[in-house]
Structure formats: structure tokens, C-alpha cells
Amino acid sequence: MSAGAAFSAARIGALMIKEFIQLRRDRLTFAMILVVPVLQLVLFGYAINTDPKELPAVIVSADNGPAIRAVVTALASSRYFAIRPGFVSEAEADTLVRSGAAAYVIAFPPDFERDLARGLRPQLLIEADATDPAASANAIAALPEIVSRALADFLAGPLAGKAPSALPVDLVIHRRFNPEGITAFNIVPGLLGTILTMTTILMTALALTRERERGTLENLMATPATPLEIMIGKIVPYIGIGCVQVAVILVCANVLFHVPMMGSMLLLIGVTILFIGANVTLGYTFSTIARTQMQAMQMTFFWFLPSILLSGFMFPFRGMPDWAQVIGVILPLTHYIRSVRGIMLKGNGIPELSGEIWPLAAFWLAVATIALARYRRTLD
Amino acid sequence: MSEAASEQVISIRGLTKSFGPRKVVDDVALEVSRGEIVGFLGPNGSGKTTTIRMICGLLKPDGGSGTCLGFDILTEATRIKREVGYMTQRFSLYDDLTIRENLDFVARIYDLPHRRDTVRDTLERLGLTRRKDQLAGTLSGGWKQRLALAASVMHQPRLLLLDEPTAGVDPQARREFWDEIHRLAAGGLTVLVSTHYMDEAERCHRIVYIAYGHVVARGTVAEVIAASQLATVVVSGGDTLALAAALKGRAGIEQVAPFGNELHVVGPDAALLRASVDDVLAETGSTGRARAGETSLEDVFIRLMQQARVADSAGNGGAA
Numbered sequence: 063m064s065a066g067a068a069f070s071a072a073r074i075g076a077l078m079i080k081e082f083i084q085l086r087r088d089r090l091t092f093a094m095i096l097v098v099p100v101l102q103l104v105l106f107g108y109a110i111n112t113d114p115k116e117l118p119a120v121i122v123s124a125d126n127g128p129a130i131r132a133v134v135t136a137l138a139s140s141r142y143f144a145i146r147p148g149f150v151s152e153a154e155a156d157t158l159v160r161s162g163a164a165a166y167v168i169a170f171p172p173d174f175e176r177d178l179a180r181g182l183r184p185q186l187l188i189e190a191d192a193t194d195p196a197a198s199a200n201a202i203a204a205l206p207e208i209v210s211r212a213l214a215d216f217l218a219g220p221l222a223g224k225a226p227s228a229l230p231v232d233l234v235i236h237r238r239f240n241p242e243g244i245t246a247f248n249i250v251p252g253l254l255g256t257i258l259t260m261t262t263i264l265m266t267a268l269a270l271t272r273e274r275e276r277g278t279l280e281n282l283m284a285t286p287a288t289p290l291e292i293m294i295g296k297i298v299p300y301i302g303i304g305c306v307q308v309a310v311i312l313v314c315a316n317v318l319f320h321v322p323m324m325g326s327m328l329l330l331i332g333v334t335i336l337f338i339g340a341n342v343t344l345g346y347t348f349s350t351i352a353r354t355q356m357q358a359m360q361m362t363f364f365w366f367l368p369s370i371l372l373s374g375f376m377f378p379f380r381g382m383p384d385w386a387q388v389i390g391v392i393l394p395l396t397h398y399i400r401s402v403r404g405i406m407l408k409g410n411g412i413p414e415l416s417g418e419i420w421p422l423a424a425f426w427l428a429v430a431t432i433a434l435a436r437y438r439r440t441l442d
Numbered sequence: 443m444s445e446a447a448s449e450q451v452i453s454i455r456g457l458t459k460s461f462g463p464r465k466v467v468d469d470v471a472l473e474v475s476r477g478e479i480v481g482f483l484g485p486n487g488s489g490k491t492t493t494i495r496m497i498c499g500l501l502k503p504d505g506g507s508g509t510c511l512g513f514d515i516l517t518e519a520t521r522i523k524r525e526v527g528y529m530t531q532r533f534s535l536y537d538d539l540t541i542r543e544n545l546d547f548v549a550r551i552y553d554l555p556h557r558r559d560t561v562r563d564t565l566e567r568l569g570l571t572r573r574k575d576q577l578a579g580t581l582s583g584g585w586k587q588r589l590a591l592a593a594s595v596m597h598q599p600r601l602l603l604l605d606e607p608t609a610g611v612d613p614q615a616r617r618e619f620w621d622e623i624h625r626l627a628a629g630g631l632t633v634l635v636s637t638h639y640m641d642e643a644e645r646c647h648r649i650v651y652i653a654y655g656h657v658v659a660r661g662t663v664a665e666v667i668a669a670s671q672l673a674t675v676v677v678s679g680g681d682t683l684a685l686a687a688a689l690k691g692r693a694g695i696e697q698v699a700p701f702g703n704e705l706h707v708v709g710p711d712a713a714l715l716r717a718s719v720d721d722v723l724a725e726t727g728s729t730g731r732a733r734a735g736e737t738s739l740e741d742v743f744i745r746l747m748q749q750a751r752v753a754d755s756a757g758n759g760g761a762a
């Protein structure tokens with residue numbers, strides 16, 4: 063009888079089919095798999111797409127000369143900025159930005175009017191709260207144009223001829239809280255990786271613990287299925303599910319937000335399978351360690367937090383302290399986000415990405431080894 | 443038994459297993475020959491499930507050795523699993539799979555050659571063809587147990603291990619279940635079945651009684667009863683409640699149990715027992731009449747359990 067084979071495709075098939083059927087019947091999980099990515103993408107997508115107007119701004123200025131009035135009026139009429147009437151001190155402005163009451167501080171130095179009249183290109187300091195880069199990007203981009211027009215009109219009057227060809231002021235833009243100013247498109251790759259990390263690890267982390275809690279593991283263990291067969295049978299369906307999620311996210315990203323695809327789709331699929339494989343195997347490893355579904359969930363969240371914090375998704379990777387970078391380098395999400403950004407936005411190929419691909423493969427191999435070593439062949 | 447040539451299907455010695463400091467199975471030996479139905483009896487928590495799990499490789503024994511179907515239970519668990527059907531104490535098929543999907547899963551896991559036909563035949567035999575698309579979790583206890591049995595014999599095992607298969611199942615279903623077990627055994631299948639129903643013990647060829655991890659009795663039902671050397675007196679009539687109170691604690695009387703309008707009085711020494719009963723009847727002036735009765739398996743088991751409890755608390759330093 064073929065049941066004598068040490069490695070049986072039929073047994074793996076049995077497990078995979080079973081896993082798919084159960085997944086299909088589990089409405090909640092099924093919804094989580096398909097609805098959550100779309101929902102997240104749309105939510106983030108609005109943040110990406112909106113062109114926020116009327117951002118609260120305050121003026122720091124010592125006097126109220128005509129040039130300053132002209133700039134303030136122009137800023138207000140651009141509708142990007144909701145300018146608070148009157149001036150505030152620098153200290154007050156700082157407090158307002160920190161509290162979120164103001165998103166912009168526009169600071170005119172004391173001798174602004176005089177220097178402008180002399181053609182000395184005085185500084186015009188714009189301080190922007192860039193915690194939400196998507197929100198500040200458009201307003202900042204529009205700034206030079208607004209200022210230069212306002213001053214052109216002004217200089218065309220009494221001080222005609224003094225108008226220099228370049229911008230008559232030295233516009234200094236200071237982005238606070240998010241110096242890299244991550245742009246909109248950067249969010250989609252990060253989101254792709256984050257959603258996959260969460261759902262794929264969680265689903266497989268529950269895979270064995272659920273069987274243990276329901277008592278079905280005892281039956282499964284009494285069958286000839288080997289640990290390797292059970293592992294493959296349990297993780298392959300979730301790799302498939304992960305791929306469906308990726309397709310959903312990418313189609314939405316393209317249709318709704320026109321995120322570009324510069325590189326090879328095939329390479330993206332390859333890297334994605336590598337990443338999902340690493341994640342589901344990690345989830346499976348969790349489920350060989352956890353005794354209950356609750357523990358498996360806790361382990362998943364324990365993994366998820368550093369993943370979103372230290373992978374470069376939330377904070378710029380180079381801005382992190384060394385120890386955090388070391389952790390970040392181990393995380394598959396770090397390499398996946400870099401790969402996806404590279405492929406989608408820069409059109410990177412395998413040569414540029416080899417430094418990201420082998421860590422993913424190595425991680426996968428390592429966790430698969432741990433999972434097989436950890437798998438308990440008995441109920442002890 | 444009599445057939446010296448009979449092939450040993452299970453042959454283990456000195457099987458021992460501890461969970462933490464507690465020895466749950468202690469020096470258990472078990473011999474089961476081909477075609478036998480052996481009842482594995484004992485109170486709850488006595489180590490039946492643990493022993494069965496060690497036989498089929500689901501738990502690693504701390505000590506002991508032996509073979510199951512000729513394979514070493516310590517090193518050849520994988521081989522054993524292929525030829526053993528194991529029906530767990532708790533329903534362990536998938537509640538969220540239909541009846542057919544469950545059977546199909548089992549057929550695939552054992553890599554059965556004619557999977558579709560086997561599943562179809564099994565459904566037919568079970569009488570579940572019409573309900574094949576019903577979720578297994580929605581079946582009643584009796585049907586679940588029949589399904590589990592069918593699933594555990596689909597790969598035509600040589601040994602069937604049944605762990606309290608009829609717990610919580612109505613008498614009609616239990617009887618049909620046992621008829622099926624006997625049919626399977628007649629076809630050459632060897633069965634080890636744990637239970638704590640006395641009537642089921644009597645449907646086994648042989649029983650092994652385990653208490654607190656120790657085998658305390660084995661043999662046919664008649665042998666076990668005879669070996670206990672217990673005598674029984676049945677008292678009928680009179681005020682059974684008052685009589686029972688008066689009989690308890692008298693010399694030579696170990697158990698007093700009411701059965702309807704009768705009292706079963708049990709003790710190890712027939713003469714002493716009869717004398718004590720007669721004394722009590724005379725003292726109380728009861729109208730009850732005493733006669734010699736047959737000792738039941740239940741009486742024997744209660745005695746074995748009490749003895750084992752005494753031995754266990756002595757051996758385990760008085761821990762309950």
C-alpha cells in the first residue's frame with residue numbers, strides 16, 4: 063500500500079483540502095482575509111489622496127509691514143492655510159504645533175521688510191508638522207509659488223526693479239517629526255507587508271493550537287501523517303491565501319490610487335511568496351510552541367509590534383538607533399518593504415535586491431527548521 | 443488462553459508513565475491475542491486513556507517495553523499508526539467538516555487506494571448517505587460515535603483501540619455498537635476497548651481492570667468474579683433502608699447495596715457473611731429473608747477499587 067511511503071503527496075493534499083474547507087466555512091476569518099486589506103487600503107488611501115486644505119497656521123512676526131501682509135494674504139487666499147489672526151511669539155507657536163492646534167508656523171525675521179526692500183533675500187522660515195507627510199506634502203509644494211507671486215506683485219509696485227530674478231526670500235522649510243517626508247506611494251508597499259504579516263502569521267499560529275484545543279490533533283497524530291507533511295499541508299493553503307490578499311491590495315492600489323509598477327511583476331510575486339512563506343512558517347512555529355490559541359495570538363502580536371515599528375514602515379530606518387536597526391534587519395518585513403518599494407517605485411531587479419532576498423530565504427529556512435524540531439510527535 | 447498458537451497483537455510489560463510527580467500508569471502488563479475483544483476497565487482517572495495512548499505511540503512511556511502488532515512501541519510508532527485504528531475518548535473528527543468530507547479526509551490521510559468507493563461504501567454502511575453533507579458537529583452523540591468508529595476502521599486496521607466509545611450514548615445505540623464490534627472481531631480484528639459500563643465488560647472476551655495505574659484483576663468475567671472470592675447474600679423484604687444501616691460495618695460485611703426491594707450484601711467470607719446477616723435479621727426482628735446470591739462484576743470492581751485506593755494512598759504517601 064502506498065501509505066508506506068515516507069512522504070505522501072496524498073496526505074499533504076488531504077491536509078490542504080481540509081484546511082481550505084475549514085477556512086471557507088469560517089466566515090469571520092474569511093472576511094478578515096479579504097475585507098481587512100481592502101478596508102485598510104481604502105482608509106490609508108484617503109490619507110494618501112486627499113489634498114488637505116485650510117491647515118491651521120500661525121504667524122510669528124515682529125512687525126506688520128506691507129510685504130508681510132501681502133504674503134499672509136496670499137497664503138490665506140491659497141486656501142491651503144487657515145491663518146490665525148494676529149501674531150504669536152515663537153514659544154507660543156511651538157506649543158501650538160506640539161499640541162496639534164497649528165500645523166504650520168510661518169516666521170518672519172525682525173528685519174524682513176527692510177532686508178526685502180534692500181534685496182537681501184531675507185529668510186522666511188516655514189515650520190511644518192510633518193507627522194502625517196501626506197497631509198503636509200501638497201501645501202509645502204505650493205509654498206514657493208504662493209510666496210513668489212505675492213512678493214512679485216508687491217515688488218512690482220513701489221520697489222520695482224529691486225525684484226531679483228530668483229525668489230526674493232530665502233524660503234527655509236523645516237519639516238518636523240518626520241524628516242524623511244515619506245511620500246504617498248511609500249505607504250502602499252509598507253501596508254502590503256504589514257497586512258500580510260498580521261494575517262498570515264495569525265492564521266497559521268492558530269492552525270495547530272486550534273486542533274489541539276478542539277481535540278482533533280489527537281486523531282491527526284494517530285494517523286501516519288508525518289510532521290513535515292503536516293507542516294506543508296498547513297502552510298501551503300495560507301501561502302495561497304496570502305497571494306490572494308496581495309492581488310487584492312495591488313489591484314486596489316493601482317485602480318484607486320494609481321500607484322505605479324515600475325519593475326517586474328514576476329519578481330514581485332517571487333519576493334512575495336518568499337515573504338509569505340517565511341511568515342506562515344513563523345506562524346506555524348508559534349503554534350508548535352503555544353499551548354492555547356490565546357498564547358498563539360499573543361505571540362503573533364508580540365512579533366507584529368516590532369515589525370511595524372522597526373521595519374522602516376513607521377519610522378525611517380536610518381533614523382533608528384543601532385540596536386533597533388539590528389533587530390530591524392532580522393525582520394522579514396524590513397526586507398519585504400524595501401523589495402516592494404524597490405520593485406514598484408524604482409524598478410529594481412534581482413541584482414539590486416539580492417541583499418533583501420537572501421535574508422528572507424534564510425529566515426524562512428531557519429523558522430522551518432525550528433518548527434520541525436519543535437513539533438511534538440506525541441501528546442506529552 | 444487455550445490456543446497457544448494464537449498470535450499476540452499487544453504484548454507489553456512494565457509500562458509506566460508519570461505526569462509530574464504522579465505515577466498515572468504503574469508497571470502495567472497487557473497481552474492481547476488476535477481476534478480478541480478485551481475490555482479495559484477502571485474508574486475515571488485510573489490511567490486507561492494514558493495506557494492506550496502509549497500503545498499507539500501518542501505518549502512516550504517512562505518505562506516498560508513491548509510490541510504492538512509486532513512493532514516495538516518505543517521505536518516503531520510510525521509503523522504502528524498505519525495499522526491501528528484509534529477512536530479517541532472525545533470526538534476528534536472535524537466538527538466543521540461534513541460527514542463525507544471527514545471520511546474523505548481520513549481516506550486521503552491513509553492514502554487508501556479506492557478512496558471514492560471506500561467513502562461511498564462507508565457512508566452506505568453507516569446509513570448516512572442521505573446526510574453526507576451534514577456538518578459532523580451537528581450529529582447526535584450516537585451518530586458521532588458511529589461515524590468515528592467507521593472512520594477508524596476505514597483503513598482496515600489490524601488492531602482497534604476504542605477509548606470509552608459509548609460514553610453518553612443511549613442503550614439502543616450501544617447495543618448496535620457492540621454488535622458491530624463483534625462483527626469486526628469475527629473478521630479477525632483485535633479490539634481493546636475501555637469502558638466503565640459493567641454490561642459492556644460482559645460483552646468482552648476478557649477484561650483487564652486497572653485502578654490508580656495498577657492492573658488489579660484480569661481474565662474472563664467469571665474468572666475475575668471467582669478470583670475475588672467474594673460471597674453475596676441477597677436480603678429481600680423488610681425495611682431495606684433500616685436493614686442496610688444495621689448491616690453496614692458488621693463483621694464480614696463489606697458492601698451493602700440496595701437493588702429495588704432487595705439488598706445485596708457482600709463480603710469475603712461466605713460463612714461469616716451469612717452469620718452476620720442472620721444476626722442482624724434476628725436482632726432487628728425484620729421480616730426480611732436472606733438467601734445466597736451471585737456476586738456481580740460490579741461488586742467485585744467496587745471491592746477492587748477500595749483495595750486499590752488503600753494501596754495507592756499507602757504507596758503515594760497518603761496523597762489523595
Ligand SMILES: Nc1ncnc2c1ncn2[C@@H]1O[C@H](COP(=O)(O)OP(=O)(O)O)[C@@H](O)[C@H]1O
Pocket residue numbers: 441461466484485486487488489490491492493
Ligand atoms: N497530559 C496530562 N498531563 C497531566 N496529567 C494527565 C494528563 N493526561 C492524564 N492525566 C492524569 O492522569 C490520570 C489518568 O488519566 P487517564 O489516563 O485519562 O484516565 P482514564 O482514561 O482512566 O480516565 C488522571 O488523573 C489525569 O488527570
Ligand SMILES: [Mg+2]
Pocket residue numbers: 487490491492531605606
Ligand atoms: Mg479516559
